[in-house]
Amino acid sequence: MTTTAPAAPTAAATGRARTATRRRSPARRRSTPLTIAMLAALAYFLLPLFWLAVASTKSTQDLFGTFGLWFSRSPQLLSNIRATLTHDHGVFLHWMLNTVLYAVVSAVGAALLAAAAGYGFAKFRFRGDRAGFNLVLGAIMVPTTALAIPTYLLFAKVGLVNTPWAVILPSLVSPFGLYLMRVYAQDAVPDSLIEAARIDGAGEAQIFFRIALRLLAPGLVTVVLFTLVTTWNNYFLPLIMLSDPRLYPITVGLSSWASQTAGGGSGANSETVVLVVTGSMLSIVPLVVAFLLLQRYWQSGLATGSVKQ
Template sequence: MTSQPLAADPTVGTAHDPADGAPPPPGPGGRVRRRRGSVHGSPSTILTIAVLGAVAYFLLPLWWLAVASTKSNTGLFTSFGLWFADDFNLLQNIRDVFTFQNGIFLVWTRNTVFYAVVSAVGAAGLATAAGYAFAKLRFRGSTVLFAGILGAIMIPLTALAIPTYLLFARVGLTDTPWAIILPSLVSPFGVYLMRVYAAGAVPDSLLEAARVDGASEARIFFSIALRLLAPGFVTVLLFALVATWNNYFLPLIMLSSPEWYPLTVGLAQWQSTSQAGSGSQALFSMVITGSFVSIIPLIVAFLFLQRYWQSGLAAGGVKQ
């Protein structure tokens, strides 16, 4: 009796070639087995999509601000928000911003630059000195003082605005530039950041060698440590610059004279005038254009200072 050969089962004993474009063979229960290492749904893909979404989230308001600053007051309400209107009104808007109310916008810009630069340099300098002292010097009460600084980071600045106003009102410093500059010189986060940075950027052996050569602590700080701490100094400087430039609540309660207003409070006054109506609706375009102009110095400052961010680490370590 001759036996007939059994028909070969195409799903048994055959290797699936992923290059032929055919789907993988079904597994037990008829389910299709997926190959491992698939790109779809991988963590890298999800992370890339999340990063792109975050970039779009941050850049979209800037794009809207740039586009809206080119529109007239009518075009703001009659055209698509994320694209240009038929009339390109940027130059006229800038001219209106700088000439409205006898050029008060220039006064606000000068005040903002003065407040931000003086406060940023002072805050960065104090934070650098304090961070270096906490990291490299041993003195009584340093642990308690640093713990108090860490606790101050947790307190929101708005909670300190009213007590600061009452204190400055008692000594007669309200409605003066000192009411903005003095509170901005205190940067607990800057002290914490510089303390951590100084602990790793300034070698103890270098300090000991300078002390053996007879250098004083002040000379060691200004001649040696400050060069090594330059990238951290620039970092705190940028943080303080942006914080003071964008500060709104403190100037709002401290200042009452328009000639001392920064840009944030001045533009808010224009905005409130526009919302009040009575023929002042045209201020909407000037408020948006003024907001766009006000962020340009921050962008320039960041682009100018980032090279010190990048090169300072290597420059401070070899030029000794």
């Protein structure tokens, strides 16, 4: 019995197969208006950072006498950093340490409180739970500057004004963090896992700290980053709460240096402009490092909970 070998595909058949494959595969679409909008947004966010990096390498004369978006012929970044760190007996380093203390304690504390409250709203049913959560949603819409003066009057009554607690305690309350953790805990912590732990005899606190808190880690990192940036960049609250320059965060400290140049004079005041610019550049380095180190946790924390399973 003679067998016939299968015929080789012709060139036309191969071309039709490739055309069908291209039709089935999703087409890569390009939009010129969206590309322009993306480039405009990229320039809006990156140009100020680029200007800050360039300006921190210039002297006072070059800062006002050369093109702002390019380096001068004699860059002096290291000398500017040295002058910033040693100015006024090294007060800049003290301000930086204050900012790290305020931001880290506030971020970690706010994340833990938001995780506990969000877990409670997500996994427990009690009288007034919907009303309480709606109240949290309403608190998100209230600007923090509107609460600064009432908070100052309250802290003045209990004697906490001009102390680190005047900055840390208000920053521990994060309505947005509570909302985010509630949405995240709804799907990240299975009810079956909680019931299994209860059957094994675990208490509610033990379930939260040993089981739920580990599952909520990406959401916790997201809240930590948001609160860290908010507290690091906070200006108005420390401005009205603190009167001792040794307690200033970096925002209020640099503002006090900038106020020395408001008259536009020469001499020491004019040299302070370079210190403010260089100090501003140094102040954003820890935030950039924190985002780079925690970026993958932050992205997963934002994505999980946004898709309903």
